[in-house]
Amino acid sequence: MTGEFKRDQNYLPDRITADGRDGWPVAAGRYRLVIARACPWANRAAIVRRLLGLEDALSLGLCGPTHDERSWTFDLDPGGRDPVLGIERLQEAFFRRDPEYPRGITVPAIVDVPTGQVVTNDFKQMTLDFSGEWRKFHREGAPELYPEPLRDEIDDVAEKVFRDVNNGVYKAGFATTQEAYEEAYRALFARLDWLSERLATQRYLVGDTITEADVRLFTTLVRFDSVYHGHFKCNRQKLTELPVLWAYARDLFQTPGFGDTIDFGQIKEHYYVVHRSLNPTGIVPLGPDPSGWLTAHGREELGGRPFGDGTPPGPPPAGERVPSLAG
Structure with a gap:
């Protein structure tokens, strides 16, 4: 389609593996x-x-x-x-x-x-x-984020999320024709509606624990109101106006390992300063107020065990801490 954003998905294909078959063996500190x-x-x-x-x-x-x-x-x-x-x-x-x-x-x-x-x-x-x-x-108590019995379902959900949500916001934001923008916009919100329906009755996307699929969705949701809603014109609703997804995202944000990787200041600075074709002045918005991320979400009522048989990670190393929303 004319004006459609197309992501270059050709990456360096080498893998770091336990047996070093690509010439890069797993090793601590390397x-x-x-x-x-x-x-x-x-x-x-x-x-x-x-x-x-x-x-x-x-x-x-x-x-x-x-x-x-x-x-x-x-x-x-x-x-x-x-x-x-x-x-x-x-x-x-x-x-x-x-x-x-x-x-x-x-x-x-x-x-x-x-x-x-x-x-x-x-x-x-x-x-x-x-x-x-x-x-x-892995640390003692590390969760199974990609368990063998659920891999097909995780892969299926993750691919839908990538196409319509993770990459979908970019397809809307960087479209150069009205037709391409509207197609991406509709696919994005159709998928968010699908996700809302799925998550209305289960705490996590696949199974009853956090998996790779949740990680992949979270990183787009956490940026939605700060960046994608306005900057990328994904504005049918804000995340805060989608009750199920807003509660789900807050649940993950408040889970150790998720919110403690998020720096809203850096997120906004990147998108609004770097994308001069979309924001020629480079002015970075002061809002939205991020304190809502720490409010009660109520998702525990759906059951589920965030880390399965594992345990939460400890606090981040001192040199890796992000600004706290709690002040």
């Missing part, structure tokens, strides 16, 4: 996960790393909320350099892997610290491998 708090795709990796307790095995590099046409940058770090990789731009790690790397420089990316090369930026596979291939380094 790799660095590079994210930006602003990015929903990177947010997935941050949440799964927290839930599984991989902090000691896989270090975290944090890019700032804005970037230019070249690359994400480490402007939050002293001197503007990542303290482990010693680079100013994530682009440098991609170029060490391939000096002619032709695609976008994306987060999340996992970098091999000894060589300084990016191993993978395949965000979909990355979190599944955290669950499966990195099992040796």
Whole structure:
């Protein structure tokens, strides 16, 4: 369709595996996960790393909320350099892997610290491998986010959510024709209605515990009112006007490992500053008030066990804490 936003989904395909079959064996301390708090795709990796307790095995590099046409940058770090990789731009790690790397420089990316090369930026596979291939380094009580008996259903729900919601907000926001925008808008809200119906009678998307599917939906919902409702013209309703999804999102936000990865200031700064085609002034809105995320949600009445037979993760490491909404 003319004017339709099409995401480049070609990523570095290497995987870090327990048996090292791609040449990248799982090893504690060898790799660095590079994210930006602003990015929903990177947010997935941050949440799964927290839930599984991989902090000691896989270090975290944090890019700032804005970037230019070249690359994400480490402007939050002293001197503007990542303290482990010693680079100013994530682009440098991609170029060490391939000096002619032709695609976008994306987060999340996992970098091999000894060589300084990016191993993978395949965000979909990355979190599944955290669950499966990195099992040796899971914390005691780590949840099963991708349990074998539910994988087909998780994959099915996650694909619908990706097409119509995760990527759907971008298809609406970056459409360049009215027809393309309206198609994306209708698909988005049809899927949100479908999700509302599904979640009206069950606490989580698949089964009675948190799974990969919930992680993938949450990172879009948590950005919805701050960014997608206005900036991307996804404005049939705000999340706060969708009772089931608003309660579901608050339930997850208040679950350790979810809300403690969210920095609303960085999220808004990224979208409103970087997307000058949509917001030429670069003015970042002050609202909405995020305090509602801490209000009671009542989802416990639906039952469910957030971590199954596991336990919640402990608090984030000191250097990875985000601003608290509680003040």
